[in-house]
Amino acid sequence: xxLPHRTGARTGHAPSLAGLAAERASGALLCDAGTVYLRxxxxxxxxxxxxxxxxxxxxxxxRLTADSWREAAGRAGGVGRxxxxxxxxxxxxxxxxxxxxxxxxxxFALGHGSGPRGFQRGAAHWLGxxxxxxxVAVERETRRRGKLxxxxxxxxxxxxxxxxxxxxDGRAPAVTPRQRAVLALADGVRTPARIARELGRPAFHTLIxxxxxxxxxxxxTPRPTRPEHPDRSGPPARYAxxxxxxxxxxxxxxxxxxxxxxxxxxxxxxxxxxL
Amino acid sequence: MxxxxxxxxxxxxxxxxxxxxVIEWTTGLALGMVGEVRDEDPEATAAETAELAxxxxxxxxxxxxxxxxxxxxxxxxxxxxxxxxxxVIVTTRTCTTCCASSxxxxxxxxxxxxxxxxxxxxxxxxxxxxxTCAGGWR
Numbered sequence: 100x101x102l103p104h105r106t107g108a109r110t111g112h113a114p115s116l117a118g119l120a121a122e123r124a125s126g127a128l129l130c131d132a133g134t135v136y137l138r139x140x141x142x143x144x145x146x147x148x149x150x151x152x153x154x155x156x157x158x159x160x161x162r163l164t165a166d167s168w169r170e171a172a173g174r175a176g177g178v179g180r181x182x183x184x185x186x187x188x189x190x191x192x193x194x195x196x197x198x199x200x201x202x203x204x205x206x207f208a209l210g211h212g213s214g215p216r217g218f219q220r221g222a223a224h225w226l227g228x229x230x231x232x233x234x235v236a237v238e239r240e241t242r243r244r245g246k247l248x249x250x251x252x253x254x255x256x257x258x259x260x261x262x263x264x265x266x267x268d269g270r271a272p273a274v275t276p277r278q279r280a281v282l283a284l285a286d287g288v289r290t291p292a293r294i295a296r297e298l299g300r301p302a303f304h305t306l307i308x309x310x311x312x313x314x315x316x317x318x319x320t321p322r323p324t325r326p327e328h329p330d331r332s333g334p335p336a337r338y339a340x341x342x343x344x345x346x347x348x349x350x351x352x353x354x355x356x357x358x359x360x361x362x363x364x365x366x367x368x369x370x371x372x373x374l
Numbered sequence: 375m376x377x378x379x380x381x382x383x384x385x386x387x388x389x390x391x392x393x394x395x396v397i398e399w400t401t402g403l404a405l406g407m408v409g410e411v412r413d414e415d416p417e418a419t420a421a422e423t424a425e426l427a428x429x430x431x432x433x434x435x436x437x438x439x440x441x442x443x444x445x446x447x448x449x450x451x452x453x454x455x456x457x458x459x460x461x462v463i464v465t466t467r468t469c470t471t472c473c474a475s476s477x478x479x480x481x482x483x484x485x486x487x488x489x490x491x492x493x494x495x496x497x498x499x500x501x502x503x504x505x506t507c508a509g510g511w512r
Contacts, residue, residue, distance in 0.1 A: 190377030275432040
């Protein structure tokens with residue numbers, strides 16, 4: 100397993116998802132950035148403070164009213180089962196929404212910078228079993244998502260920093276309706292996670308939009324706060340001592356190093372002086 | 375009301391279908407797959423199909439092929455930021471894929487784009503969705 104393990108975890112050996120799956124464990128795997136729920140070794144749900152829960156996706160997303168959700172919440176035998184049995188959702192709708200929330204939260208709980216800290220044996224999620232997924236599939240998808248983001252725009256700082264609009268040049272790709280909704284909430288204060296929550300969309304979906312928008316120049320790419328290579332799985336600069344500076348422009352500026360404005364001014368002055 | 379697996383089995387009853395999948399078109403995540411997979415690489419197949427579906431759902435070049443109305447280009451304005459397309463069905467020579475947006479899996483106003491890369495073009499069937507999986511979402 101290639102997931103990043105926390106070194107120096109307090110327990111002698113940190114529980115691993117693969118290990119728990121192999122022993123067909125049931126319970127909650129507590130990670131730095133979320134919780135993954137297992138039942139008989141299969142992943143039945145995941146939660147993360149970064150990712151909107153299934154209740155946000157269903158209510159803010161517009162599928163259920165808040166009242167309808169409140170009525171279902173806390174039902175014995177699983178909220179999910181009740182939503183379907185009472186005709187509020189079809190099986191497929193619940194499964195799609197559940198899997199969307201599961202993989203979304205798992206990306207943050209198991210991904211870069213978050214490792215398992217402990218395992219709460221026997222803990223179960225209130226949603227109840229909907230459509231269990233193999234642990235291997237969850238880990239593979241988490242890795243795939245990291246690579247997908249890196250391929251779109253290898254500057255992970257845009258995932259967590261407040262989203263700042265910038266005026267793109269004329270060659271920037273058009274904004275899609277989904278992206279327009281994201282841009283409408285970009286006020287220089289809201290982070291992508293907050294935008295996702297307010298739109299009732301999975302956080303990872305919003306990260307995809309943000310990275311595409313940053314690559315197209317509609318959204319500013321802030322300079323990295325830490326001296327770190329640009330992306331965990333991105334091939335560029337893995338061996339370089341310094342990360343490429345965050346471009347302040349559209350895709351055309353990527354290949355250039357940080358423009359030294361003072362140097363450029365001096366150059367211009369010198370050129371003008373010789374003309 | 376059927377779940378993902380029932381939808382897939384129903385899709386497999388389409389004449390000539392060799393495989394079927396439900397894929398989230400925003401991320402390329404395969405939510406369910408049955409039958410054959412092209413090149414025996416489910417992940418790549420799902421990602422590529424999702425990209426095709428994303429283009430069909432979001433790009434004006436595809437939307438302009440919409441049947442019968444000049445409305446197709448104005449999706450964004452009409453729907454207040456939400457995509458008009460909720461469910462997308464893409465068929466290729468080797469697999470039938472149903473792509474679903476997980477943020478709003480189904481609404482009464484949803485419509486579908488049905489496309490075939492075999493050259494039959496893309497058409498939409500507002501309201502009723504596509505016969506293959508409409509029952510699954512409603």
